[in-house]
Amino acid sequence: MEQQPSVQSGASGPSAMDPATECGHSPGTVAAPAYDEDLLHKTILVGDSGVGKTSLLVQFDQGKFIPGSFSATVGIGFTNKVVTVDSVKVKLQIWDTAGQERFRSVTHAYYRDAQALLLLYDITSKTSFDNIRAWLTEVHEYALQDVVIMLLGNKSDMSSERVIKQEEGERLAKEYGVPFMETSAKTGVNVELAFLAIAKELKQRAVQQPNEPKFQIHDFIESQKKKSSCCGFM
Numbered sequence: 001m002e003q004q005p006s007v008q009s010g011a012s013g014p015s016a017m018d019p020a021t022e023c024g025h026s027p028g029t030v031a032a033p034a035y036d037e038d039l040l041h042k043t044i045l046v047g048d049s050g051v052g053k054t055s056l057l058v059q060f061d062q063g064k065f066i067p068g069s070f071s072a073t074v075g076i077g078f079t080n081k082v083v084t085v086d087s088v089k090v091k092l093q094i095w096d097t098a099g100q101e102r103f104r105s106v107t108h109a110y111y112r113d114a115q116a117l118l119l120l121y122d123i124t125s126k127t128s129f130d131n132i133r134a135w136l137t138e139v140h141e142y143a144l145q146d147v148v149i150m151l152l153g154n155k156s157d158m159s160s161e162r163v164i165k166q167e168e169g170e171r172l173a174k175e176y177g178v179p180f181m182e183t184s185a186k187t188g189v190n191v192e193l194a195f196l197a198i199a200k201e202l203k204q205r206a207v208q209q210p211n212e213p214k215f216q217i218h219d220f221i222e223s224q225k226k227k228s229s230c231c232g233f234m
């Protein structure tokens, strides 16, 4: 695997190292393992039936929203998507699960080797929000211990039908120590950001050095949100 130019310069051995930068810990010259672009990161969408998992994936993959009658997912399916993070390609294999109870035993089997999990509720459905705790219990039972979890309050465009305040979502996420954002599969708000944050976290984990500070997904999301509100980034 080819190293990124910035990494190569730092990895070229002590003789090539500028003594000033050696002491100064310039981020551009610190030797870091190259990210393997062949890695495929399994990511799963879970949550009650009708919260918008399929729609979120379609919006992310194809940049469109298909309005109309709701047709529940049967079983499980996946879409491969490449996200560019810090100039490297991060491959996500995104699994869309059926939210209906009768498919639960099928979907549990897919939790086992998932590296990331997007847990959705619908801001217009109190039941879907209340069920998040049960979903998290399942996740803790079946998924890897260090799975990256993100909570998403979807359908943020439906403000007149909202029953769950944004602060309630934030509070719940804080309680479980997971990042949170509201999304709209219809307008696309925060959809790309959600997957980008996941991809960045997974990429950072893959190249993480033991003594390096960990990637702060919460801070990244907040900074990107600020960027988008000031400069129309997303």
Ligand SMILES: Nc1nc2c(ncn2[C@@H]2O[C@H](COP(=O)(O)OP(=O)(O)OP(=O)(O)O)[C@@H](O)[C@H]2O)c(=O)[nH]1
Pocket: 047, 048, 049, 050, 051, 052, 053, 054, 055, 056, 066, 067, 068, 069, 070, 071, 072, 073, 074, 097, 098, 099, 100, 154, 155, 156, 157, 158, 183, 184, 185, 186, 187
């Ligand atoms: N207004 C609005 N409608 C949405 C949004 N996301 C999904 N929907 C609608 O909600 C309904 C359910 O969406 P799906 O994406 O099929 O839900 P799901 O979570 O995949 O459902 P299951 O496959 O049964 O688990 C559909 O009618 C969508 O058009 C959104 O962000 N805004």
